[in-house]
Amino acid sequence: xxxxxxxxxxxxxxxxxxxxxxxxxxxxxxxxxxxxxxxxxxxxxxxxxxxxxxxxxxxxxxxxxxxxxxxxxxxxxxxxxxxxxxxxxxxxxxxxxxxxxxxxxxxxxxxxxxxxxxxxxxxxxxxxxxxxxxxxxxxxxxxxxxxxxxxxxxxxxxxxxxxxxxxxxxxxxxxxxxxxxxxxxxxxxxxxxxxxxxxxxxxxxxxxxxxxxxxxxxxxxxxxxxxxxxxxxxxxxxxxxxxxxxxxxxxxxxxxxxxxxx
Amino acid sequence: xxxxxxxxxxxxxxxxxxxxxxxxxxxxxxxxxxxxxxxxxxxxxxxxxxxxxxxxxxxxxxxxxxxxxxxxxxxxxxxxxxxxxxxxxxxxxxxxxxxxxxxxxxxxxxxxxxxxxxxxxxxxxxxxxxxxxxxxxxxxxxxxxxxxxxxxxxxxxxxxxxxxxxxxxxxxxxxxxxxxxxxxxxxxxxxxxxxxxxxxxxxxxxxxxxxxxxxxxxxxxxxxxxxxxxxxxxxxxxxxxxxxxxxxxxxxxxxxxxxxxxxxxxxxxxxxxxxxxxxxxxxxxxxxxxxxxxxxxxxxxxxxxxxxxxxxxxxxxx
Numbered sequence: 001x002x003x004x005x006x007x008x009x010x011x012x013x014x015x016x017x018x019x020x021x022x023x024x025x026x027x028x029x030x031x032x033x034x035x036x037x038x039x040x041x042x043x044x045x046x047x048x049x050x051x052x053x054x055x056x057x058x059x060x061x062x063x064x065x066x067x068x069x070x071x072x073x074x075x076x077x078x079x080x081x082x083x084x085x086x087x088x089x090x091x092x093x094x095x096x097x098x099x100x101x102x103x104x105x106x107x108x109x110x111x112x113x114x115x116x117x118x119x120x121x122x123x124x125x126x127x128x129x130x131x132x133x134x135x136x137x138x139x140x141x142x143x144x145x146x147x148x149x150x151x152x153x154x155x156x157x158x159x160x161x162x163x164x165x166x167x168x169x170x171x172x173x174x175x176x177x178x179x180x181x182x183x184x185x186x187x188x189x190x191x192x193x194x195x196x197x198x199x200x201x202x203x204x205x206x207x208x209x210x211x212x213x214x215x216x217x218x219x220x221x222x223x224x225x226x227x228x229x230x231x232x233x234x235x236x237x238x239x240x241x242x243x244x245x246x247x248x249x250x251x252x253x254x255x256x257x258x259x260x261x262x
Numbered sequence: 263x264x265x266x267x268x269x270x271x272x273x274x275x276x277x278x279x280x281x282x283x284x285x286x287x288x289x290x291x292x293x294x295x296x297x298x299x300x301x302x303x304x305x306x307x308x309x310x311x312x313x314x315x316x317x318x319x320x321x322x323x324x325x326x327x328x329x330x331x332x333x334x335x336x337x338x339x340x341x342x343x344x345x346x347x348x349x350x351x352x353x354x355x356x357x358x359x360x361x362x363x364x365x366x367x368x369x370x371x372x373x374x375x376x377x378x379x380x381x382x383x384x385x386x387x388x389x390x391x392x393x394x395x396x397x398x399x400x401x402x403x404x405x406x407x408x409x410x411x412x413x414x415x416x417x418x419x420x421x422x423x424x425x426x427x428x429x430x431x432x433x434x435x436x437x438x439x440x441x442x443x444x445x446x447x448x449x450x451x452x453x454x455x456x457x458x459x460x461x462x463x464x465x466x467x468x469x470x471x472x473x474x475x476x477x478x479x480x481x482x483x484x485x486x487x488x489x490x491x492x493x494x495x496x497x498x499x500x501x502x503x504x505x506x507x508x509x510x511x512x513x514x515x516x517x518x519x520x521x522x523x524x525x526x527x528x529x530x531x532x533x534x535x536x537x538x539x540x541x542x543x544x545x546x547x548x549x550x551x552x553x554x555x556x557x558x559x560x561x562x563x564x565x566x567x568x569x570x571x572x573x574x575x576x577x578x579x580x
Contacts, residue, residue, distance in 0.1 A: 159342050159344060159345075159346035160346050160347075160348055160349070162313050162333070162340070162342070162346065163340065163342060163346040163348070163404075163407075164348075164359065164363075165313070165332070165333045165334050166311055166312075166313070166333050166334070166336075166338055166339065166340040166408075167334075167339075167359055167360035167363060167407070167408075167410075167411060168334045168335075168360055168363045168364055168411060169334060169359075169363045170334065173363055177359075177363075178348060181350040182349065182350065
C-alpha cells in the first residue's frame, strides 16, 4: 500500500518539478503583467515573421517526411534488398545525433568550399536561406513516421494485401484501399511527432540559418535572440506560443490513440 | 478450369520447398493437398495463385501458361488460414471489393454481393465489421469474397485450421455442398487427413516438397504407394517391415495358429468405435480398432490377455 503511494507520488513529483513547474513558470512570467504586454510582444513584425517561417518550414518538411516515411517503412518491412539492415540503422541516426552536428554537416556540404558549395554561385542559395533550414528540419525529423509505421505494417502482415491482389487489385489500389487505411493512425501519430520536432528544432537550424533577424529566424531562434537581448517579455511570450503548439500537438496525439487506456 | 503443374521447383535459400512437382487437377474437382507442415503444400498453392514465383516449371490454367502472370490477372479466388479479412471494411464491402476493383456496374455489384451473402448465410450481418464476427463467419465471408469475382479456380489455404473442432466439421460439410452447387475447380490445403478424406474427391499427398501419391481417398487408404502415405492417411501398426491398420488386427481370447500374445494396456471408448492399446511380450506396442460389439464380446479391459493377428498387411519395397 505504502509502496504504491510512494511510487505514485514519486512519479508525479518527478513530472511536477522537472516538467510542469518550469513550463508553468514561463506561462506565469509571460502573463504576470496581464495579457496586453504578452500580446504586443508576439505581434511584432519580427515575431510574426519568425512564427510564419516556422510554420512554413514545417509545412514543407512534414509532408516530405510523411511520404518518404511511408515509402521507406514499406520498403523496410515488405521488401528484401541489400543494405536493408544498414538503412534501418541509418533511419535512427537523427534521433541519436546531436542536431548541432547535423547543422555542421550541412554547413560543410553546402558551405563555401563544400562539395555542393558551388550551388550558391548558380543562384541556388542553400545555406543561410530557407532551403538549408528546410533540409536541416527534414533531416532531424525524419525517423518519426518510419518508426511509427514499421511496427504496424509488421503486425498487419501481408495476408490482406495478398487477398486484395488475388481479387484483381493493382499494387496501387492495394496500397490505397488496404495498406493505407490499416496504417492511417500510425501515419497520423508519426505526423504529429514530426510536426512537434520540426517546429521546436533549434540546434541544426541555428547553424544553417545564419540567424538573420526577420529573414532566417524561426520561432525558437527568435526566443533565443530575444533572451540574449534582455527582452525577456518577448522571449517568454514567444515561448508560450511554442508551448501552446506543443500542447495542441500532445492533445492531437491523444486523439490519434483512442484505443489505449492511458 | 483444370490446373496443371509442370515440374515446378521452388527454393527458399537452401530449403527446397517444392522439388520438381508435377500434378494435374481435373476441371470441376475438389482436390486436397495433404501433407505435414513444412511439406510444401501451401507453397504449391501459392505458386498456383501467383503469390510466389517458381524457380522453374510452369503453371497452366486450362491451356494457358500463366507462370509469368501476376496473381491479379490469374482469375483465382483465394481463402487464407487466418481469413485475411479487410478489417476496416464491413462484410458487404469485403465481398464487394473484387467487383469494385473490376469496376462492375453498381447494380450488378449489389445483386451479386447480396446473392453471395445469402449463399454463405451471412445476409443478416452485411453491415458488421470482421471483428464482430466469429471465426466461422469470417471464413464464410472470405469464401464469399473469393467467389464474388467468379474465379476460374478456388484455392483454400488451410481454411479451417484456425477454427474449433465443431465449427470445422460444420464448415467442411458446408464446403462440400457448396462445391456441389458451384462446381468451381477447388484446391484445399490441409494437414488433416480426416479433413482431406471427408471433403476431397482427389487427394495429392505431399511430403518434403515431393508428390508421394495422387488418388481418391479410398485408393490412398487401401493401396498406399509407400510407407509415408500408409502412415499419414490413417493410424498404422508396424512390425518389422510390415504395416497394417488397427482395424485389420484380429483379437481373440484363444491361441490360434500363429497369433501372438498381447496384453491390453488401455481401452478407449469413442461411442461406436473402441480403441485398444496392446503390448506384446517383446515390448512391441500395437493399436487395435474394434466395434462396440466386438469389444463387448471379448469383455475387453485393462490387463486382459488376448491373441492378436493382422488379417491384412502390407510391405513396401524400399
